[in-house]
Amino acid sequence: MQPRKSITEIFSTFVQFEADRFSRWAIESSLRRSIQSCVNRTPQESSEYFWALYWYKFSQLPETEVLARQHLTAYLQEPCYWVSQKTVTNFASTQYKLSDCFQIAIAQVDKVLKGFNPNQGFGLKNYANAIFGSAIRETLRQKSEVDICTDWGLLRKITKKLLLESLQNAGLSPEEINAYILAWECFKTLYVPTKTGTSRQLSRPDDVIWQAIAKAYNTQSNQQVNSATLEKWLLSSAKAVRKYRYPTAESLNIPKGSDDSWEWLDNLTADKQESLINEIVAQEEEQARISQQTEINKVLVLAIAQLEPQLQEIVKLYYGEELTQDKIAKQLQMQQYTVSRRLKKAQEALLRSLANWSRDSLHISITSDLLKSINTVMEEWLRNYY
Incomplete structure (x- = not known):
């Protein structure tokens, strides 16, 4: 898969498949004009993270929600592709191919944007990876269950x-x-x-x-x-x-409509754009974000090291080898309910460590919504870690 390089490409191009393999990047012209216009007005901002947050902010406004969602759908094409490739390989599904898994995942963009909170210390791509992977795995598991039932x-x-x-x-x-x-x-x-x-x-x-x-x-x-x-x-x-x-997946790539779709949104007012840019710069500094990601890695690695050896082994088998609790129980010669209880104990310990770090370092109040968001990212981190 050939990566996209410029900000304009990243926020206006969509994956196209041929024979279930990546074929090319397809450009949506109205999105290209939209992002190019914004970049021209703000040439000093060249970070994709900045523009991802920029469009996320606009996705929360009714008058710009549609355009912003399309830009972010384009932005999330690459993580969606790689998560799809990794997941379908692990499942070795004979019915669902890479392109099918990609469509299952990209259909979750609205869920990603609804659940994402930039104030909780996690990037949009990381959060999307967790949602995409979870959606594909759950669909493949349940679809298999439905398919084998009379x-x-x-x-x-x-x-x-x-x-x-x-x-x-x-x-x-x-x-x-x-x-x-x-x-x-x-x-x-x-x-x-x-x-x-x-x-x-x-x-x-x-x-x-x-x-x-x-x-x-x-x-x-x-x-x-x-x-x-x-x-x-x-x-x-x-x-x-x-x-x-399990409805038939339809392609969600490349917005439907004429070449001039959302043309009126290309001309975002300078005042609104400037106000939003100032808000983003003040709220989110990219270097600070990178530092936070590094700290999160340290916190979880240390938390894993502090688990009992058997808990570490169960976590490794569950996330690294993606074994079911029944298979783990057979391999470790214990009851399934014992595996379930100890896996939950390990997960709670890791979540507690990460939540405490968020509270102490980011000065964020621990709420049920925050714990849910942290847990989603932690699950994806554990799969990648192992």
């Missing part, structure tokens, strides 16, 4: 809330949704696996079960429906759940 196994695993949302997403009327949900409730009550651990491979219910399901449905409903119709409804429900939970 329709009947899937229907036994889902919740009523998920089914309701899936049917609403499919465009069914309230009356149809109520009928489908009642059919599902009868199915789930009367079709129970006879052996544990077989829910994924459940086969179609036999005729006796179908007759019981139809009887239960008709008893609770104002209409009389035969088993064939109920089966059709249930299969449609399973299809709706799969489509709702």
Whole structure:
């Protein structure tokens, strides 16, 4: 992958794939004009970090939110690409390729911008890396779970809330949704696996079960429906759940519209830009940020070294080799719940060290939102560290 060099390129170009490999950087002309205009007015600012924070600030304003989001989507293309490549390699997925993982991740830009807080000592790219990686891993894990389930196994695993949302997403009327949900409730009550651990491979219910399901449905409903119709409804429900939970990824790169999209936003007023620049310079000094990142590394490395040897080993196996808790338990010859408890103990110790550093060094009050943000970045740091 050829890196982008100029500020103009970094904030106006998008990854293009060909045969699931990086092909080229595609330039969005209106974004190029927008960032070039800003750079021309402020030639002394050549740091990509400065411009990332600049557009993040504008993304919080309603009148510039759309343009700023597009610039930041362009900015986050490279970290999204590398996180996607690393994650898909570790999963060795036969269904999801690099480009698929990239689309899963880049769709999280809104979540990144909503959760990011520049006052908490973490850069936008670092925060985005954590969100991107988490989104891909969770999708691959859950998608695999859905793919290996039969329709009947899937229907036994889902919740009523998920089914309701899936049917609403499919465009069914309230009356149809109520009928489908009642059919599902009868199915789930009367079709129970006879052996544990077989829910994924459940086969179609036999005729006796179908007759019981139809009887239960008709008893609770104002209409009389035969088993064939109920089966059709249930299969449609399973299809709706799969489509709702894992829709086909669409390309989010290169904004849709004419070549002059957002042209009016190219002319940001000088007063507003100057005010924002002064705010950024006063609030965030790049050298201080680099120093903070170094300190964060030191804090976590020291915190890991202070863990008990067994906790260090569990953390290494979980984040470094990405083993499940069950596999760690087998390798270390202990119970899974013991691994879970000790892993949580290690995570809490590391999070406490980082939170205390944030409080003492950055003078930030420790809140639940801050702990959540710190934990997200810490998780990504641990994966990279190992």
